[in-house]
Amino acid sequence: MTLAVISDLHGNYYALSEVMEFLRRQQIDGIIGLGDFVTDGPFPQRMMGVLREMQEEFPCYLVRGNREEYLLENLWQPQNWKAGSSTSGLLDYTFRNLTEQDLKFFEQLPTDGVLIGKLDEAGKLVPVFVPQEEVTPDTCRESLFPALRLCHGAPGEIRGNFGLHPELLLSHLENLDASILLGGHSHKQEQKEYAGKTYLNPGSLGLALDDVGGHAHFAILTLENSTWQIECFQIPYDLEGYLAEFDRAELETHGSVLARSLKRTLTCGINYFYLTVKRVRELADALALTDLDEELWEKAERELK
Known part of the structure; x- marks a missing residue:
């Protein structure tokens, strides 16, 4: 079996x-x-x-x-x-x-x-x-x-x-x-x-x-x-083909910073998806994510580049 x-x-x-x-x-x-x-x-x-x-x-x-x-x-x-x-x-x-x-x-x-x-x-x-x-x-x-x-x-x-x-x-x-x-x-x-x-x-x-x-x-x-x-x-697998689907779906218009972090994670195998969330929590001084200001997400993204 x-x-x-x-x-x-x-x-x-x-x-x-x-x-x-x-x-x-x-x-x-x-x-x-x-x-x-x-x-x-x-x-x-x-x-x-x-x-x-x-x-x-x-x-x-x-x-x-x-x-x-x-x-x-x-x-x-x-x-x-x-x-x-x-x-x-x-x-x-x-x-x-x-x-x-x-x-x-x-x-x-x-x-x-x-x-x-x-x-x-x-x-x-x-x-x-x-x-x-x-x-x-x-x-x-x-x-x-x-x-x-x-x-x-x-x-x-x-x-x-x-x-x-x-x-x-x-x-x-x-x-x-x-x-x-x-x-x-x-x-x-x-x-x-x-x-x-x-x-x-x-x-x-x-x-x-x-x-x-x-x-x-x-x-x-x-x-x-x-x-x-x-x-x-x-x-x-065909990573480039899959990433092209993100653009066809216009996923960044739906998920903004986190969508870009996801693409970056897929590309290099380093968890920028989690690292971005973690840094936003630190910047917001919060354990749980609510509807946080996009400026915090963008700041976290800049810091992780």
């Missing part, structure tokens, strides 16, 4: 299309998706089209990311996002370019759970996803392959960040009932072993932080002798 693991696509349908072409040559049995499928990129409807194509072609086991959470929170209670704002313009653009069907799809995604092995009616070993609220003490023990715990940030905490809080990772691995913990969110590809368990972050498919840029990161798990073998990949 061979399963691909992807995470943090952030609307990059160019990268996803390239990865799917790669996976078609690998005889993949399914795709695990760890959230943040949309937001920030141009033409969200195109990303949704490629996602649906992926689901039609491969068995998929998907969980929700924090970016989907933001969109759903705006659906349940409008967040006063504004077009043209560096603070919220990209989120507003994505939300307005998604359909009711798209949002319902994200609403139905589980936040985390475990992937276990069972026999189907033909006696073939197949993956079965169990949402966390249905997991029992016996769920992982009864799995016919080493169980996989799926989450976006951390188990039970969709916005948890092991990159910022590595001590939390050790605690989760100590108490993990599965064999491997699969998570994303930090956009950095990594694999760690602790307490006889494994943590795998496949990296970001759409916005990889690798100090290089223009590469889609993901991983492939292969079941051999009742053990998961892990291989990590970084493959190039």
